[in-house]
Amino acid sequence: MPPRPTLSREREAWAGAHLLIGVDEAGRGPLAGPVVAAAVVFPASCRPVRGVRDSKTLPADARTRLAVAIRRRALGIGVGAASVREIDRLNIRVATALAMHRAIARVLRAAGAAQPDRHFRILIDGLPLPEVGYEHAALVDGDARCHSIAAAGIMAKTVRDRLMHRLAGRHPGYGWDTNVGYGTETHHDGIRAHGITRHHRLSFAPCAQVSLFD
16 A cells, blocks of 8 residues: 555644645657646644545546545645746746646635635645745655645645546547547557647657647
């Protein structure tokens, strides 16, 4: 069984009269679709949501069920995205930071309205990203170690997967209903057979070598 993220970093924040915002992303690596980030903050002294783990270790039905439970338990949730055009213009690292910035801005509005007297700490998965634009700490493998980050990862992946499933109906032949834009053999075969769409990342190989749009 994958490791269970803990509330130890949240409890440290609560002890200092802060709330912890956990931030994670989904979709840095695919050939198509946006990168999506989510930010989640739980109320002080809450109990963990049972079953929350690193989203990559969970089956889709478990993520969907957990997303509902997280929405019920969280004080605030913010979701942000960076488009394919922004990814191609800025590069994936900066676009990921932009998606995180948008998610954090939304969760701060939601949680700040719910508890205006509270101060917040921000903890993102991975390494620090100055382009996020908010003061934050970072935690490598945070989605396996921090409950709020793991919850954010589940929310981000659930939202992004739902979007890619919808796009699969508009652009059949690439297998987005199963690969959600990642570079599987089915996706590569689709690019060779049908070219690329407006949802492909032109800065990513093999899309960079293809100039035909649907």
